[in-house]
Every structure is written in structure tokens, then in C-alpha cells.
Amino acid sequence: MLRPFLLRFDDLVARVEAVLIGLLVLAMTGVTLAQVVARYGFGDPLIWSEEAARYLFVWVTMIGAALAMQQGGHYALDALGRHLPAPMRSVVRFAALLVTAGFLALLLGTGIVEARQAGMQFSATLPMEMDLPYLAIPVGAALMLLHLAVSLLRPSAP
Template sequence: MAEGSAFDHWFTAANKAILVFLMSAMTVLVFGNVVGRYGFGVSFGWADELSRFAMIWTAFLGVGLALRYGQLAAVEVVQLMLPESGARAMRISVAAVMAAFLVALVILGTQFTLFSWNLRTPVLQIPRGIPYLAVPIGAALGLIHLTLSLSHFLSGEDAALDGFDPNAIELPGDEAGGAEVSKPSGRRSPAGDA
């Protein structure tokens, strides 16, 4: 599963599409509930609970993409001060720690999900394990993204795929494709180096 493979592009596109759907649903639910509450005096408790669950899923499913595109918080100054061999050793260490943490999240998140499956949410009365399932699934997706972008990460290259630039803002009616926002200098990696 090399970066740039058909699976890689499909996997990344599917992850992005799910996030767009969840964020859109969350926006519609919250906006509709606010309009209902303040415009008509009607509030829907299920919309509040469902939008909260959508936010949880969005956060955990977005971790892998944030990792891949170097959008996680990082301290890069140490790596930038090291010679290339030292920087590579640091990136290997960071990748190993990230992988171990994500594996722990998969294991512990699965245990907690199973433990809470018989409990019900207050309003929707669905198993509490459903929102908690975001933890192991999000961590597993993070592991897949880390694996797919590992060669870029270890080399210190920018790992953006398909021309994705998280720092570019596309303005409506701009034929040039968008306005560039300044990007931090220095090497970037999918996890934003330690």
C-alpha cells in the first residue's frame, strides 16, 4: 500500500467524504435546533445529542487526516537543529511512539466500547458504545494513514496528496485557484515532527 496507490487515494477520499458529511450534519442539526428554540420556542433534545455524537466522531475520524497532512501540534525546533541523520532518527522514534499510542487507543477504546455497550444514551436511547466506538475506529484509521504516509514522514517530505494544501484558501470567483496563506518554513511531516 504505497502512498499514491489507488487504495490510498480511495481511502483518503472516503475519509474526507465522511468528515464532510458529519460536519454538514452537525451544522444542520445545531442551526435547526437554534432556529427552532429561539424562533419557534421548540427545542429538540435528540438534535443536541446527535450533534454531540457527530462532533465526537468528526474529531476522532479526522485525526488520521490531520496526522497525514502535518496539522497536529508539534515542536519542530529540536528536529530543525539536528543533522539529517539525527532528524531521521527522531522521526523514526516519533513514528514508533505514535503507532504505539494509536494501538493502545484501539485496544483500550474497544474495551471501553464493549464495556459501555449495554448502557443507553439519555435521549436517543442508543447504546453508549456507539459514540465511544469513534475512539478505536479513529485510532485504526490513524494507524492506516500513518502507515500509508510513513515513507514521506521518515524522509521529512511534505505528505500532502492530490494537491491538497491545508494552508490554501480558495476564494469564490477566483479563477487562479485560491489565495495562498503563508506556510511555516522548515521541514514538515505528516505528524508535524517532535
């Protein structure tokens, strides 16, 4: 009963991520276009546009990594696994899953600490605290952990 709910929830989260990535890329493109028009059209560059585009790019990257996790799109070294007997292949895949989950848990924990510390700083050109850009790290790690956990419930899971 819980499995179908989690699978549907995971798919819903992935759809929200895809829409969010599209909106963030649109915003990043708009900021960059505004910078080009301001600099070359009016001779007065926007001092905040490069920083805003950088933070948008970080968010796109972290949410995109989570979406790639859900879709099985991350690069994997499977050359060794293909030459192992089936039982060993499962052990190697499970070990890789544990290492990935451990890394993401570490990234989540340190990302939360870093975001809290960054909240004491202010952006150089934007009227915001720096915790917002830094929150991309723990949010992305949490989303990847969610997708990784739910992938174990999918029929094609190792």
C-alpha cells in the same frame, strides 16, 4: 507492486474521510439549526439535539485527526530536529514515529474495550446504545495507524 496499491488505497481512504467529514458537519449544522428553530421559532426545544451534535462532533474530530495524519497536518515540534545532524534527525523522527504508533495502538485497544462497555448503556435522549459514539475512538485510531504506516512508503517519509 504492493506499494502503489497501498498508496492509492491510502488516498482513497482519505477521500472517503473528507466526504464523511463534510456529511457529518452538515448533519451537525442541521441538528443545531433545527434546535435553534425549535427553541426560538416554536418555543419547544428539541431535547435530543445537543447530545446528537456532541456525538457528531466527536466523530468529526476523530476522522478529521485521521485525515490530518494522512496529509501531514498534525503539529510537530521540530526545533530540536532542525539543529541535529542528518543521521540523528532520522533517529529522532523514527523514535517519534514509534511513540506515535504506540500511543495510537494503545488508543485503539482501549477504545475497543470502552466501546464494548458503552454498548451496555443507552443514550439519555436518543434511541441508541452508547457504543456508536464510543466507536469513534477506535475507528479514528485505526485510520490514523493506517495513514501512519502508509506514510513510511511515501517518498517524503522520514
